[in-house]
Amino acid sequence: MKRTVLAACLLLLSLQPLWAQHYEPNWASLNTRKIPGWFHEAKFGIFIHWGVYAVPSYAVVGPGGYSEWYWHNLRDTGSGTHAQVQAFHDKQYGKDFPYSGFEKQFNASLFDPAQWAEVFRRAGAKYVVLTSKHHEGYCLWNSPWADKAWGRPWHAVTGTPKRDLLGDLTAAVRKTGLRMGYYYSLYEWYNPLWLTDKQKYIKEVMQPEFKDLVTRYKPSVIFSDGEWELPDSLWHSPALLAWLYNESPVKNEIVVNDRWGSNTRGHNAASTYLTSEYGSGMEPGVVWEESRGIGQSYGYNRMENADDYKSSHDLLLALIDIVSRGGNLLLDIGPTADGRIPVIMQQRLIDMGRWLEINGEAIYGTESWQHTRQWSPGQQPSVKKASYMANYDITRMIQPSNEHAHIEMFFTRRNNNLYCIVPVYNKQLLLRNYTLPAGAKVSILGSQANIRVKQQGKDCVLDLSALHPGDLPQQLFVIKIAGA
Numbered sequence: 249m250k251r252t253v254l255a256a257c258l259l260l261l262s263l264q265p266l267w268a269q270h271y272e273p274n275w276a277s278l279n280t281r282k283i284p285g286w287f288h289e290a291k292f293g294i295f296i297h298w299g300v301y302a303v304p305s306y307a308v309v310g311p312g313g314y315s316e317w318y319w320h321n322l323r324d325t326g327s328g329t330h331a332q333v334q335a336f337h338d339k340q341y342g343k344d345f346p347y348s349g350f351e352k353q354f355n356a357s358l359f360d361p362a363q364w365a366e367v368f369r370r371a372g373a374k375y376v377v378l379t380s381k382h383h384e385g386y387c388l389w390n391s392p393w394a395d396k397a398w399g400r401p402w403h404a405v406t407g408t409p410k411r412d413l414l415g416d417l418t419a420a421v422r423k424t425g426l427r428m429g430y431y432y433s434l435y436e437w438y439n440p441l442w443l444t445d446k447q448k449y450i451k452e453v454m455q456p457e458f459k460d461l462v463t464r465y466k467p468s469v470i471f472s473d474g475e476w477e478l479p480d481s482l483w484h485s486p487a488l489l490a491w492l493y494n495e496s497p498v499k500n501e502i503v504v505n506d507r508w509g510s511n512t513r514g515h516n517a518a519s520t521y522l523t524s525e526y527g528s529g530m531e532p533g534v535v536w537e538e539s540r541g542i543g544q545s546y547g548y549n550r551m552e553n554a555d556d557y558k559s560s561h562d563l564l565l566a567l568i569d570i571v572s573r574g575g576n577l578l579l580d581i582g583p584t585a586d587g588r589i590p591v592i593m594q595q596r597l598i599d600m601g602r603w604l605e606i607n608g609e610a611i612y613g614t615e616s617w618q619h620t621r622q623w624s625p626g627q628q629p630s631v632k633k634a635s636y637m638a639n640y641d642i643t644r645m646i647q648p649s650n651e652h653a654h655i656e657m658f659f660t661r662r663n664n665n666l667y668c669i670v671p672v673y674n675k676q677l678l679l680r681n682y683t684l685p686a687g688a689k690v691s692i693l694g695s696q697a698n699i700r701v702k703q704q705g706k707d708c709v710l711d712l713s714a715l716h717p718g719d720l721p722q723q724l725f726v727i728k729i730a731g732a
Contacts, residue, residue, distance in 0.1 A: 275517055286501070286503075287576070292579070296581055297547040298547070298582070299316065299384055302548050304336075304341075305550045306549065307321070309549065354386075356409040360587070364420065364589060365421045371600050373426060376417075376427070377469055383473075385397075388404045389465070391461075393452070393460075397439055429468050429469025431472075434473070435477055447482070462492065467502065469502070470503075472504065475508055475513065478510060480508050485509055505523050514635060522537070523635070526539075527634050528634055528635075532574035536575045540578075541581075542581065542592075543557045549582070560595070562643050574620075581597070610693065613662055614667070615662065616661070617660060619659055622680060655671065657677065665731075667726050675712055683703060684703060688730060689729070690730075693725070693727075710727060
């Protein structure tokens with residue numbers, strides 16, 4: 249009898265790995281959980297890059313000139329901007345000044361979370377994503393794992409700010425009615441444990457720290473990053489996401505992106521949204537988000553001047569273009585080390601909010617129409633399709649040119665309403681291959697002006713010639729066809 253029981257136990261032990269493998273979370277099981285609908289409806293979010301890198305706040309200006317990469321560019325002699333960053337560092341701080349020394353100047357002494365949150369509300373954003381921890385490893389909340397791994401105060405509560413920066417902003421943002429989310433870097437460039445034993449770092453730092461962040465602050469979004477050095481299997485991402493989707497306190501609300509391993513970014517999974525970064529974005533049919541700064545850096549870069557910042561008009565144009573193609577815009581700001589949002593950034597956001605107050609119904613909760621845009625006759629300009637640094641210039645595409653066609657209007661739809669977002673005024677607008685439905689009503693959002701409409705063969709003519717100065721609320725205006 250004992251031999252029979254022993255044999256049965258040995259058989260069960262031999263089968264255990266197969267059983268465990270069968271029940272190990274994988275993408276097939278994760279993807280049965282769909283992305284919560286609120287995210288696709290929100291359309292516009294605010295990204296915030298804030299950390300110790302805000303002290304030197306330096307990068308070589310140009311595409312990819314990210315100031316938050318200061319430490320990496322300083323230490324990595326293979327970096328394309330290492331020489332310039334090293335020269336700046338030596339001149340400003342001295343050759344022997346360590347990056348960790350910047351923490352004493354990251355004081356957040358003027359940080360007013362209520363004022364930040366009010367700017368975001370006035371901007372018309374629906375969610376906020378703060379860098380809880382970038383690749384430098386410095387946490388904006390009380391993370392004992394950070395201090396233990398680094399062997400020094402390396403988070404905002406034990407460090408110089410002596411304040412839970414993440415918690416305070418979270419409370420203020422939620423008070424205005426916006427959703428709160430966090431960027432979280434899986435890896436840390438120079439964390440001693442990461443450099444010596446990656447699996448130990450993952451199990452003893454990354455995983456418990458991540459779960460603490462989620463459990464304590466209950467985010468609506470997780471923007472993961474720093475995933476590219478390991479595949480998802482070595483990050484144990486499927487198991488972490490299974491916890492997030494099934495056991496965490498935000499399992500019904502949480503939305504996550506596609507950056508969970510060197511093999512996951514850019515892959516269309518039903519449970520994650522796709523990301524592009526200073527890219528050309530994507531097309532309808534997937535859930536996606538384009539992120540970019542107002543300037544050319546995510547973190548504050550004091551080397552940028554006014555010409556390096558997008559105008560309010562161009563930022564709105566980017567939002568309109570992205571939404572017409574079914575995406576979200578996550579627009580980044582970089583606060584200063586003492587906790588101020590630069591005034592030029594505040595102004596851009598508030599300008600966007602003024603436009604959205606009038607035209608928001610053409611943005612929030614909309615879907616792509618059968619056509620995302622209408623081109624003028626002629627050869628359409630070539631567009632580089634890339635999710636990263638695509639040099640995609642939507643402003644150029646709306647400008648009339650003898651060399652190429654230009655975009656005459658963008659389209660979105662909601663219920664039985666069609667919205668035609670017009671970037672450049674003309675006395676007559678032609679909706680090509682469109683027949684106005686019987687009983688449809690045509691109006692301009694924010695205006696009482698009447699539009700004369702007539703059918704001209706297969707096309708619908710929108711006659712704006714009777715408009716007077718002041719009839720259009722803004723340069724970018726929206727024609728609404730109700731009952732379309």
